[in-house]
Amino acid sequence: MSLPFFGHVIDGEEVPSASGETFTSIDPYTQEPWAEIALGGAAEADRAVAAARRAFDEGPWPRMGFTERGRLIHRFADLIEEHAEELGRADTHDMGKPITQSRDSDVPRTAMNFRFFADHARLATGETLPMDTGHHAYTRFDPAGVVAAVAPWNFPMMLESWKVAPALGWGNTVVLKPAEDTPTSATIMARLALEAGIPPGVFNVVHGYGPDSAGAALTENPHVDRITFTGESGTGRIIAAAGARNLVPVSLELGGKGANIVFDDAELENAVSWSIRAIFTNTGQVCVAGSRLYVQRGIFDTFMKRFTEVASAMVIGDPQDERTEIGPLASQEHFGKVSEYVSTVESSGGTIETGGFVDGWRVAPTVVTGLGQDSRHAREEIFGPLVVAIPFDTEEEALALANDSRYGLNAMLFTENLSRAHRMAARLKAGSVWVNCFFIRDLRAPFGGAGDSGIGREGGDFSREFFTEPKAVVMQIEQ
Ligand code: NAD
Numbered sequence: 001m002s003l004p005f006f007g008h009v010i011d012g013e014e015v016p017s018a019s020g021e022t023f024t025s026i027d028p029y030t031q032e033p034w035a036e037i038a039l040g041g042a043a044e045a046d047r048a049v050a051a052a053r054r055a056f057d058e059g060p061w062p063r064m065g066f067t068e069r070g071r072l073i074h075r076f077a078d079l080i081e082e083h084a085e086e087l088g089r090a091d092t093h094d095m096g097k098p099i100t101q102s103r104d105s106d107v108p109r110t111a112m113n114f115r116f117f118a119d120h121a122r123l124a125t126g127e128t129l130p131m132d133t134g135h136h137a138y139t140r141f142d143p144a145g146v147v148a149a150v151a152p153w154n155f156p157m158m159l160e161s162w163k164v165a166p167a168l169g170w171g172n173t174v175v176l177k178p179a180e181d182t183p184t185s186a187t188i189m190a191r192l193a194l195e196a197g198i199p200p201g202v203f204n205v206v207h208g209y210g211p212d213s214a215g216a217a218l219t220e221n222p223h224v225d226r227i228t229f230t231g232e233s234g235t236g237r238i239i240a241a242a243g244a245r246n247l248v249p250v251s252l253e254l255g256g257k258g259a260n261i262v263f264d265d266a267e268l269e270n271a272v273s274w275s276i277r278a279i280f281t282n283t284g285q286v287c288v289a290g291s292r293l294y295v296q297r298g299i300f301d302t303f304m305k306r307f308t309e310v311a312s313a314m315v316i317g318d319p320q321d322e323r324t325e326i327g328p329l330a331s332q333e334h335f336g337k338v339s340e341y342v343s344t345v346e347s348s349g350g351t352i353e354t355g356g357f358v359d360g361w362r363v364a365p366t367v368v369t370g371l372g373q374d375s376r377h378a379r380e381e382i383f384g385p386l387v388v389a390i391p392f393d394t395e396e397e398a399l400a401l402a403n404d405s406r407y408g409l410n411a412m413l414f415t416e417n418l419s420r421a422h423r424m425a426a427r428l429k430a431g432s433v434w435v436n437c438f439f440i441r442d443l444r445a446p447f448g449g450a451g452d453s454g455i456g457r458e459g460g461d462f463s464r465e466f467f468t469e470p471k472a473v474v475m476q477i478e479q
Contacts (some may be wrong), residue, residue: 003036006183008044008207009190011029011051014199017044023207025183028096028328028335028361029319035093037183040208045175045217048204052146052173053223055201062143062171062458066122073118073168073329076196077111078144083192084108087185089320091156094182096327096361097282098319104156111188113161114168116443120460121169134478141468143171144249145225148218150210150239151186152231153179153330154285154383160186162447163228164203166463172226175204177215181331185208210235222246226467230287231251233407233452240455251456251466253287253448255381256409259402260290260425263395264298266414270436272306278412278438280365283326284385284436287453288410288439292378293389294398300391304353304369307389311365312354329384337360338384341377342366345386348375355385373401381407395420403429408450413440431457 003024007014016022017038024033038044056062061069080087087110088103097106126139149163160176167174178186190205208214219227219242229239230253243250260278262271278290295303319327329335345352345368355366366386371377378388392398403413411430415421425433431449434440441447446457456466 003033005036005038006207007038007100008040008048009194009203009205010044010048011055011188011204012194014187014191017041023180025094025181026331027093027243028330028332029166030354031332031360037207040206040214042056042214042217044206044208045177045221047208048175049146049148049221049223051173051201052204055199056143056145056173059173059199059201061173061202064171069171070118072124072197073114073165076198077114077118077222078195078319079196080111080114080189080193083188084098087157089257090184090188091182092319092327094156094184095153095330096319098327100322106155106236110157110161113158113165113443117165117169117463119184120443121166121171121464124461124464130361131474135417135474135476137472137474140471140473141170141464142468142471144469145172146171146223147174147226147228147467148221148224149174149176149230150215150219150227150229150231151176151178153182154282154287156182157185157189159230160189164231164460165261166200166458167226167228167467168203170464170467172467173202173204175206175218175224177206177218180207180209209278211238214327216242219243220245224248224479227251228466234235236454249466251448251458253458254409254452254453255407256287256449256453257292257379257381257405258290258291258409259292259363259405259411259428259430261392261398261402261411261413262293262295262299262303263398263413263415263417263420264296265416266299267416267436268299268303268306271414272303272310274412274414274436274438275307276310276314279387280311280326280385281439283329283363284328285383286439289383290438291382291387292405293387294392294401296398297391297393304389308353308367311367314365316358316362316364325373326362326365326385329363331371332361334383335363338363338382341380341382341384345371345377348377350375350377350388373404379405395424399424399427403427405429406452409453410434410449
């Protein structure tokens with residue numbers, strides 16, 4: 001039986017590669033290919049950038065006005081919601097995310113991102129600055145031009161929408177390269193954008209790999225005006241260098257090793273429930289995962305007993321099944337990386353309280369104690385369902401442990417002490433701090449990280465800064 005085919009979407013047409021080359025997407029649960037995808041390279045990346053360039057320089061999109069653009073983006077969001085089943089199944093086949101997460105959480109969040117950024121752009125105000133000199137100045141936010149967006153595989157359509165939505169809302173044109181492990185939802189989205197009436201060339205998708213392939217060609221193209229990237233810190237360094245060569249602003253959302261601090265006055269069931277979600281949602285393949293769990297010594301045993309109980313009761317299964325909470329890891333390669341950490345816990349002196357290998361590319365929710373702050377497991381981004389739990393005594397010690405990381409993406413803390421919550425939030429090295437919760441986002445708020453977690457922030461006005469060329473206009477008002 002032939003597999004469903006997903007092409008590039010360039011200048012309003014879904015097309016194969018000029019070379020005719022393809023690759024397959026492997027469903028990590030069945031370990032079988034389920035879709036065939038056009039394999040692009042420099043030829044496709046260059047064609048897509050040229051199409052986006054024309055659509056920006058000559059087409060209606062940047063000139064259309066916020067209201068009409070917003071109407072088309074809202075129509076696009078409607079179609080995303082109407083195709084929730086198809087989009088959700090696509091991500092689930094591509095990377096094994098449980099269907100209840102892809103269809104019921106990622107799809108609505110994707111649609112919401114498009115709606116939010118369309119409205120945010122339409123409602124945004126500029127500044128008028130009265131000057132003492134008989135002049136006044138005001139600000140404009142004009143679209144930057146052609147945006148190259150390179151995305152990871154862990155929340156395929158949703159993270160793509162964090163880039164594409166503000167870029168489109170502000171009147172830019174886009175070339176998106178989705179991750180090679182999760183290509184299909186991007187083609188579906190681009191088809192829906194055309195159906196919604198978004199003009200050809202405004203939202204293009206090119207498939208392929210990173211190095212020496214479509215990803216590198218796209219980020220090195222001199223006709224690109226902005227590069228927005230989410231992925232590993234090492235890839236971020238390569239893309240930052242490509243941007244530097246063309247003097248193009250680059251936004252980097254990179255890796256993380258989130259600290260989750262549970263104080264002894266925390267509301268226990270709430271802390272357990274959010275801490276479970278923080279590390280095991282999406283099988284731990286989350287940049288903001290709470291993978292370092294610091295628990296105050298007085299409640300360490302009680303907390304860990306309950307946490308381990310809940311972790312071991314999670315339903316591991318077929319991600320297409322509505323009951324499944326934990327699917328397989330996204331690919332054979334990623335399973336190889338995570339399993340190396342799992343299989344070295346005990347030789348490193350740690351204890352697996354629950355979890356370990358299941359079968360196939362599956363790892364159960366794995367809770368590790370007995371490893372110190374300096375272990376590789378506590379320092380490196382594993383990006384899988386493995387949490388290292390470490391006891392602490394004082395607030396100062398918790399802060400020092402949490403901040404002892406080359407990453408600075410996010411942190412969580414659980415406490416009923418209001419002053420302590422604010423004190424900690426101020427001192428934690430993290431782009432996001434969640435108090436008594438996890439991964440709740442307000443799209444107006446900044447999202448991103450310090451250190452090896454990236455450069456720049458996404459969200460609200462922060463996205464506007466990146467996807468526009470802010471301009472000062474100074475007028476003389478008295479002759
Ligand atoms: P990755 O860096 O391997 O790949 C990401 C994308 O970059 C893919 O599309 C890939 O094809 C492309 N790419 C790879 N090499 C390239 C090159 N030389 N030039 C151009 N493009 C290239 O990352 P991944 O494994 O897909 O994603 C997981 C990583 O993403 C984790 O480190 C995770 O923490 C991070 N992440 C961060 C955030 C955040 O918001 N900070 C969100 C999600 C994931």
